[in-house]
Amino acid sequence: MIRISEVYKYRGHECVINGVNLVIPQGTQVGLIGPGGAGKSLLMKICAGLVRPDSGSVLIDGTEVVGIGDVEMTSVRSKIGMLFQNYALFDFMTVEENIGFPLRQLGGRTEEEIRDEVNRLLLAVDLPNTQKLFPNELSGGMKKRVTFARAVIANPPILFYDDPTAGLDPVTSGKIFALLEERRERGGTTSIVVSHDILGMRDICDSFVLMDHGRIVFSGTREEIEASTRPFVGQFWRGEADD
Amino acid sequence: MTKHTQAYVAALSPTQRRIAQLGVIFVPIVTQVTEILRVGSLAFYYAFKKPIRWREVVQQSFFIGNRSLAFVMIVLGFLGMILIFQSGFQAKRIVGDLQGMGALYLQLLFREFAPTVTALMLATRVGTGIAAEIGSMVVTEQVDALRMNNAEPIQYLVVPRLLASIVMTFVLSCVALCVAFGTGMFVANTVFEVNVATFYNTSLLEWGDLIIFSLKALAYGITIPIIASQAGLSAFGGSEGVGTATTMAVVNASLAVTILDFVLSGVGYIFFFS
């Protein structure tokens, strides 16, 4: 379970996260949506302990992550898998080394076991025979799938997806969302998906949180969002502009 | 300046404003130096902690050496010739005797030119390389990905570069010394007809020269990768961020080398040569 309470974050004089409270129950997948610059990715990075908020608290399975050192963070981070917006694949490592990296960092497995696990995942994301390639030899869609594989290889109970389909064509996006959905169906993982692709996300999240200007303006299930009479919520959901 | 600071500054008295303006100069310097010291001390902490990625250290040493060997040799080679050529002419006019030139030149190379000029070259060649590499890893979130996997970026990225740089700065300084002395000897011999055996004169060398040489090489070898890594780690934004970081790395590293040179020369003077 992730419990975010009263989180504030300033950039200069601007309040970029403005008093966010949110509880994500065990085993649910939450879609975090909102206009660009609303603070979605930032909130996710605060949860992952990569960005320190100016005040507030984030509890991950009961452990406070705000203000603790990198050493104490170790045990929390090994529970979290993260898919980064910019792929964040290590460009000096092959596909195989990239995907196996979390397992190697955790330790306790032989090279043989790691290789088997990597090969199994590469088949699952439909990228056979790419083990020895480097990230710059892959297309955007392929890189996203490698990043996905790296995020899930250690079977983390918590998964953060930061804009998993940004810049991808509809078919490739569909493939990525199918992978996310498959993960969700296994059950047990608590996850946050930040995305602009509302059409693709509609069916794969248990609930949605709409952010704007650093605040949560709405949260609820798909049905609740669609039934909402607030103009901004409906507009955003359907992607209508008024200017 | 944001709107708020502008309003704040407008409300100050002229004297207060003058004092506040000092902050515009000093606050960034102090923050930067603190940041560099923080990265430096963490790098040292992790340099004595397992695991050290020795394979990466070897690879980085190869990169540093490979990238800079020809560069350092060419620059120091020409510099050696120019130095002897110019000082030879002057010495001939004033003293008329060039027999002691080799001994003086060798001492100068040890104390000053070999390690410092090499370090200035490395600050541009290696410093930019490290800043660009780490900077682009920051803006593409690779550094965040390392942290999420409990790989401390300083331990993982900075320590191998630090160790490689310490070794290679020393090695390259030695190479630079030999090359500069060789080309200097060549000019002395052809232009001023100084015998090679006369030029090669170690009588003025003391242990102090050797210690200062090693001390300088060590100090530069530590400073350059740390400053460059700090510049890289502080990159933000897109590719412009990486550009800014590399520029910052060269400027800071060259400045640091020059200041360290001054300080260490002073130390040498007080402890060995007075």
Add this chain to the structure above:
Amino acid sequence: MIEFIDIHKAFGSKQVLRGVSLEVKKGEIMFIIGSSGAGKSVLVKHLVGLVRPDAGRVILDGVEVTNLTEEEYYPIRKRCAMVFQNSTLFDSMTLLDNVALPIRKHFKLSLAEARSEAKAKLALVNMDQHAERYPADFGDGMRKKVAIARALTLNPDFVIFDEPTTGIDPISANIVDRLIRDLSDRLGVTSIVVSHDLRSIFGVADRVAMLYKGQFVLDGPPSLYRETDNAIVQQFINGRPQGPMEV
């Protein structure tokens, strides 16, 4: 009118375009869609000589512009504005100065003249009332509008938009879509939009052509894409992960 006739292009051993022909009429909004790496951007870059074809011809208003020298491309590039995916604004400058910058560079005008010209361009995208504000005050859609205003400074005859709505939220995307439609209606510019944003296709495009494996699989009005029984187009339009398409 822009004509691409039987364009072939390979990069190394990778055959990207295998005989692509396309006509874009004056004032039309042409969408080129297809999966990432299908060669959409490569095709449009042939027009301004940023990419040269291995075989085939490019004809602009009846004049062949296939293999010109770099200098001969200059007038063509002036007539054609490109809005790149990452056209970013300078954060430290007001919107007005952001737009005035290229005007000053190109026409050697005084600051005041360039600013009044820039204001007119901002008015085209309905942002003139915000001229003195900074990019940071606005969302992605508004910023993109200013970037488009900046691209319009040389009064282009045609505008190429490279993935104008990729990576921005749906409302912002909608703002950009409307602007593309509006520019075409009011200024009569010919627009070529490289995109894979399905929402835009049905709202904005006059015509849509889909590239797949280096050739067009379908070319026609948006409505055709809903009716077609071409399995590849269907899969793409519906974003289905399973199907005959190889990506």
